[in-house]
Ligand SMILES: [Zn+2]
């Protein structure tokens with residue numbers, strides 16, 4: 001998965017991280033400078049990306065909650081599903097992107 005960090009018009013303290021998903025969607029998630037948060041988009045195919053502080057912890061907690069509720073019974077995330085990259089936000093600081101790809105993504 002190849003992520004790109006974009007500035008957001010008229011919002012110098014916001015970064016938007018997007019990628020072109022193999023299913024055809026263009027998921028995006030934003031992070032506000034200085035916020036203790038990570039935001040995400042969960043694509044229709046099961047790929048998911050989190051952007052922000054402790055992005056990988058939050059991604060794993062999110063998927064674990066869904067698993068417990070039985071919401072991802074049709075897809076499997078294993079240890080090799082997870083990845084993490086660092087991009088530069090428009091204001092120059094690094095921003096963390098954590099992602100997960102299910103073993104067999106859903107059809108779009
Ligand atoms: Zn997708």
Ligand SMILES: [Zn+2]
Nearest residue numbers: 023025044108
């Ligand atoms: Zn899709």
